[in-house]
Amino acid sequence: MSGRRRALITGITGQDGSYLADLLTDKGYEVFGTVRRSSSENSERINHLHGRVQLLQADLLDQASLTMALQESRPHEVYNLGAQSFVPTSWSQPVLTAEFTGVGVTRLLEAIRTVDPGIRFYQASSSEMFGKVREVPQTELTPFYPRSPYGVAKAYGHFITVNYRESYGLYAASGILFNHESPRRGLEFVTRKISDAVARIKLGLATELRLGNMDAERDWGFAGDYVEAMWLMLQQPEPSDYVIATGETHSVREFVDLAFAHAGLDPERHVVTDPAFLRPAEVDQLIGDSSRARAELGWVPRTSFTELVEMMVDADLARLASAARV
Ligand code: NAP
Numbered sequence: 001m002s003g004r005r006r007a008l009i010t011g012i013t014g015q016d017g018s019y020l021a022d023l024l025t026d027k028g029y030e031v032f033g034t035v036r037r038s039s040s041e042n043s044e045r046i047n048h049l050h051g052r053v054q055l056l057q058a059d060l061l062d063q064a065s066l067t068m069a070l071q072e073s074r075p076h077e078v079y080n081l082g083a084q085s086f087v088p089t090s091w092s093q094p095v096l097t098a099e100f101t102g103v104g105v106t107r108l109l110e111a112i113r114t115v116d117p118g119i120r121f122y123q124a125s126s127s128e129m130f131g132k133v134r135e136v137p138q139t140e141l142t143p144f145y146p147r148s149p150y151g152v153a154k155a156y157g158h159f160i161t162v163n164y165r166e167s168y169g170l171y172a173a174s175g176i177l178f179n180h181e182s183p184r185r186g187l188e189f190v191t192r193k194i195s196d197a198v199a200r201i202k203l204g205l206a207t208e209l210r211l212g213n214m215d216a217e218r219d220w221g222f223a224g225d226y227v228e229a230m231w232l233m234l235q236q237p238e239p240s241d242y243v244i245a246t247g248e249t250h251s252v253r254e255f256v257d258l259a260f261a262h263a264g265l266d267p268e269r270h271v272v273t274d275p276a277f278l279r280p281a282e283v284d285q286l287i288g289d290s291s292r293a294r295a296e297l298g299w300v301p302r303t304s305f306t307e308l309v310e311m312m313v314d315a316d317l318a319r320l321a322s323a324a325r326v
């Protein structure tokens with residue numbers, strides 16, 4: 001073991017895991033990440049970190065694999081970003097979502113208790129827990145009313161984190177993060193679906209974009225800014241829970257309009273509403289109040305909504321244009 005600080009990230013192959021790995025390696029950490037066994041490689045988002053992060057096989061469904069990952073890496077900090085994170089899938093696979101996204105948190109906390117209760121633990125909680133919101137804007141004190149099996153599973157993960165902190169004195173912090181996006185966002189999430197479609201239409205590779213509820217409003221930030229808040233939460237003298245948000249809300253329609261305008265396209269000619277993308281229960285509007293994080297962590301979002309939309313469209317244009325050249 002080196003004398004450097006060590007961190008273990010579950011979900012390192014995901015959007016946030018890859019940005020957090022960038023941040024921690026830049027800070028000089030020895031970074032370990034858990035990956036699931038798969039018949040094909042799934043490391044696209046972390047290929048640029050080859051040789052700078054160490055990958056260990058573990059699954060949030062498998063207690064022994066989590067314990068072994070901790071024994072092998074002996075981390076000072078654990079970031080639990082692994083989850084079934086796509087809300088619509090949580091209706092088609094509700095039990096699996098509960099196992100990964102909910103009970104998986106307990107498995108990891110139990111592994112920490114067994115291997116080293118001094119480990120600092122970060123749980124990736126979600127604004128989806130606010131669901132049918134009880135107040136506007138949402139703070140750390142706003143009651144939860146989840147509207148999807150995913151939101152319910154996240155509420156369990158949140159409360160088990162608080163409970164292990166209070167029951168066993170673990171350093172366990174929960175970040176209640178509002179939606180955050182980037183060019184590394186999965187293609188099924190609405191922002192990336194839009195930026196990818198805009199780029200395809202611009203390059204003549206597609207003609208239409210089919211969307212569900214265009215009136216839904218989200219507090220969208222940039223993932224690169226949000227992983228910094230995760231790290232800051234584990235550097236405090238006492239563990240606590242923080243809302244991380246921009247404090248602005250925008251509709252899907254506004255995202256569409258900005259993205260198409262940035263590429264010089266007219267959305268009226270390309271966007272089609274498709275009931276197939278409507279949800280059994282919708283979260284109509286989310287807007288977070290991150291005053292506590294700003295005051296106690298010194299965290300501020302640095303990327304504006306317009307910058308985020310343009311960054312994503314530009315990245316998809318560059319990616320698809322270069323693929324077309326090849
Ligand atoms: P993401 O891109 O979907 O990544 C999810 C990660 O979890 C992937 O690396 C995935 O691995 C891994 N994973 C899935 N099932 C697993 C299992 N059984 N065991 C171990 N790992 C597993 O999600 P993200 O956007 O980076 O989000 C990171 C975390 O923050 C998630 O917990 C998400 O629910 C939460 N969150 C996200 C947002 C947001 O707006 N992005 C907001 C609030 C909270 P594979 O690559 O093998 O599938």
Ligand code: GDD
Nearest residue numbers: 085087126127128178179188189190191211212213216277
């Ligand atoms: N995915 C998707 N696809 N969403 C659409 C579409 C579509 O074609 N059309 C409209 N929407 C609307 C959804 O109904 C929802 O109201 C909104 O766009 C955002 O959907 P997603 O991008 O799928 O994200 P999400 O808000 O459901 O969940 C994300 O944010 C949560 C934090 O609040 C995920 O990253 C979760 O993992 C995260 O916890």
